[in-house]
Amino acid sequence: MPGGAQRASRRALLLPDTPFMRPAIGIDFGTTNSVVAMARPDGSVVTLRHPTGEVFRSVLCFWAGEDGRPRNAAGPEAIEAYLDDPLASRLIMSMKSYLAQGSFTETRILGRSWSLESLIGLFLRTLLAPFRGELDGAEVTVGRPVRFVAQRDDGVLAETRLRGAFAAAGLSTVAVGLEPAAAGHRFAQDLDHAATVLVADFGGGTSDFSVMRFDPGPPRRVTALGHAGVGIAGDAFDYRIIDHVVSPRLGKGTGYSVMGGDMLPVPPAWFTSFARWNQLSMMRAPRTLRDIAEVARTAEHPERLQHLIQLIEEEAGYALYRAVAGVKAALSAEEAAVLDFAHGDFALRASIARTDFEAWIAPELTRIAAAVDAALADAGTAPDAVDRVFLTGGTSLVPAVRRIFTDRFGMERVLSGGEFVSVAEGLALMARPAM
Template sequence: MTYCAIDFGTSNSAVAVPVGGPTADQATLKLAPVEGAYTTLPTAVFFNTDENTRAYGRAALEAYIDGFDGRLMRSMKSILGSALADNPTDLGDGSAIRYTDVIAIFITHLKRCAEQTAGTPISRAVLGRPVFFVDDDPRADQLAQQQLEAAARSVGLSEIHFQYEPIAAAFDYEAHLTHEGLVLVADIGGGTSDFSLVRVGPERMQRLERKDDVLAHHGVHVAGTDFDRRVELATVLRELGYQSLDPDGREVPNRIYFDLATWHLINTVYTPKRVSELGLMRHLYSNTKHHDRLMRVVEQRFGHALAAHAEEAKIGVAAGGETLIDLEIVEEDLRLAFDEAQLIAAGKDETHRIVQAARETVQRAGVAPREVDALYFTGGSTGLAFLSGALAAAFPDARPVFGDRLASVATGLGIHAQRVFQ
């Protein structure tokens, strides 16, 4: 019974373990508390150089917002498969660490939480993975899994199995079924939107080998963080000069803005060389107030805070109504109104790509959209009503079913682990 199931997500993570019962097949699956009483936590680590400590999840975000010196790392999963994954990154105190080592540190935290719940050391695990870590690049996709597996092995997990995250979600859905059917699982998280068309049913769920039941899977590297980026570019960063014009009517260079809107690149804009170069660009801004704000952000290292404000605005609008984006840290009394219409417009291209990926999944299986019995939503970004609505409209005959947005994949991975290790 020394095993666990780890859902290492771009935005949120969780881990399931078997508890009780003398054997694995008689044990009950349980999501381990991973931050206080919470069974899910944001995938974030804060290296506190003030106090020489580390914080995880919500505590990591709070420590960063409270102004402690250090480095906040989020969305680490999104760099898997790239050369950047094995590169060192500065922690803010003169020391450096590889991104893959940060991932190992975070997996260590999940493993320890699982061991505390199980009451025993754990050396075996099922890990979830997206259908594609990297779009249209099989070699990079394979490298991403190898990097994740190496990180897991480095922290003491000696036997590792992988399962596609949307298929794991299908296992969780299947446990509640009374009849057979076709379900299109839409697992839309922070970094990827993954789809699997799976034949499910109470009799099929007893089989360990389910390859023949997976009719097709497909995915795109577009999800929640891409909507965050679009929101920030469309609102916050326009106040800093994004898409503004120089005195000759040309658009100012935009790389700085895309870097500021991408979590794992934000730190790159703070180097002395980059700050100096930006300072010399003041003459390019017709409205010099934009440049003043931009320099204040890079000099005071407000990039992650602005990205967090954009994410909060997306979440606030998704919950209903409109919200205000407070940019007091940039300039006194600077606030921006933001509503659902702006959110839909900002993420129009991303929504289209995600819906097209869902359609292509069904097409690859040779199944007509009307033959899909259910559309099962999981992943944090399925909380965006306009996105889940667009997907439902593409399959009007399918019954929309909403799983636990943050925990159904971990639960399904646990079901798979129970079958693999029993």
């Protein structure tokens, strides 16, 4: 397990059966959404609400005010500010995806250099601002995936940066818990008998799995048996839709000529970056846009590359991603859905069959299934020894993902719930001081 998480987690945790005197806070800082929860002194747990709801989008927006001074906003207000003037603002998404990437040191925004920790810290300050009273004197546990998003996962670096970001937000002392284990603690609240549970937590950037043994006691005991994770999840599914449906209409798979010579393929790297939320902002670099425009001059379909330039320059990526996320959600309930998107003179209306979508995401499904098997192997637990399987996170609603578990464990053992709040609530339960 990366970052020493396995060594720290393979132990039994005794949970108090008597009320504790002060609240405990769980903070689930996610790739796409973030949630804050509190375990009360009476043992109950509740998600803390912002004016816009329980779930707070993990985004930042920067722009210059009328006086020329830098301004910023987080969460729903960031999205509102961005949509108000996309050309004059910069939207920062998927910040969590960079935690394990040592190559990311800083970025410049409106003339100022920002480290990753300072960006996330700025977001966290806004996320936590309504709950400063609850945080005062509370035990705080924050979540981390089993495996962070990166080609070479550096869990130690990622957790160090995560702690640094919380310190920048005013929380210098926090405990760190594995996100699937936290979801397991929340699930265990409803167990009245001993059970071995496989917990699957699907976020925007990672899919994480924990095998846990729960004993209701007294005393109540939770033993982590094994963990595994993979740096793919909902964002990767979005990527496949963009790659197969949108990018071909923007020039992917077409050619261009150099000085009247043979046709060469339009660089596929452009479309790889375009289809990934956390890389799209980098495509606004003047050199990249100049390169695309130069290729468009001799391309067999220049209008497609001009549309690509337009979508990048006019910051239409967020609206596109929102449309893609919508069609992905619709495919969880319907056999087919329509991707409908328009910006300027670019218009796309495409029907997508669920069977096609499942074929596109087959590589990701294979890796997720392998991570499930790895968690069982790490725990030394056979599938028939698992009493319950608990699925949480938005991607758990995708039928092909759910089948990974029903095929292995049977429908009767697979449960789901609290898709967006169970990790935060479980982290709050993990933060409860022992009596």
